[in-house]
Amino acid sequence: MIIVITRPDFFDGEADCIIALLRSGRADLVHIRKPQASREEVMRLLISLPGDIYDRLVLHDQHQLAVACHLHGIHLNHRNPQPPAGWTGAVSISCHSFQELAECRQQPFAYMSLSPIFDSISKQGYRSAFTRQQIAEARAKGLIDERVMALGGVTFDRIDEVKEMGFGGAMILGDAWR
Template sequence: MKIIAITQEDFFDEEAETICFLLDKRGIDTLHLRKPAATSDNLQSLLQHIPSQYYRHIILHEHFELIHKFPLKGIHLNRRNPHSPIGYQGYTGRSCHSIEELKSSPKTDYCFLSPIFDSISKKGYRAGFSEKELTEASRSGTIDNSVVALGGITPDRLPILKKYKFGGAAFLGYLWNVTEKGELIKRLDEIKYYNR
């Protein structure tokens, strides 16, 4: 199962170093750079502090024009940014919040489906799907290897997601709800353990 990390919305000290750490043999396949309030200059500055060997693992959620300045993995479409730049043919994903939206959305390389479980990072953001809905979507092939589970993802839930045939899991609150690097390492090790 692919493991994806989504950045915090706000910038923080040593963020470039932390991104490199996550992508450097720690079990994170892709990092989604999601900063809704950031300017293009803010994102460009962060990317300039990340060595270029990591760019092929980074996906933008905002300021898609930066894809022409940095050789990044791709872009992620969402409600704020629903369309690819004109002429863009690269790796593309999108966010979906219902099984119907997942079925009816234009085809992309992958799709986030959320919230699968109660959110860790957004208080009051409850699971949006019943066990029955997920089972039916899995059986029908609506959930397949191109669908990534998001929302309340913790390592111990990875076997459940595999049962539903999700191709990946996206971590946000679980990764960033720590205060020291040692705790982050422990959490990354737990993800690896459950993703065996």
């Protein structure tokens, strides 16, 4: 699975880029991550997208819009640690350690991300937190499998490498918007 995460800011042509990523097959899902955005701003972006791709969109914030628009999923974070009332779609979460990943695996998350796998492209100084050996050991213990997505420094060119490491896919941010 290939998941692209939007930039935190809005930009001209963003809706067209999201549509192109999904329709071209470069992404299976797009996570709309706009941590500073108002409900109205996120809704404006959603309205600018065709309804036939809503089942491939995930919101990091303004989760109530995922309910109202029947989107694919929501992503939990420190700003939004619980699904909204009435939510029945996919739920994902980010993990930053093997311990956190082990705890999250006990929950019914559709998928989890583990980061940073490589040095980040979009966050200066955010370095890989895991060695290849640690990742291999975590995979052998069953911590890394098809439900775990690699995040952090992942590029489209590294997707095969990520799959060889045992991840179920990749979440891409910086490389998608360069």
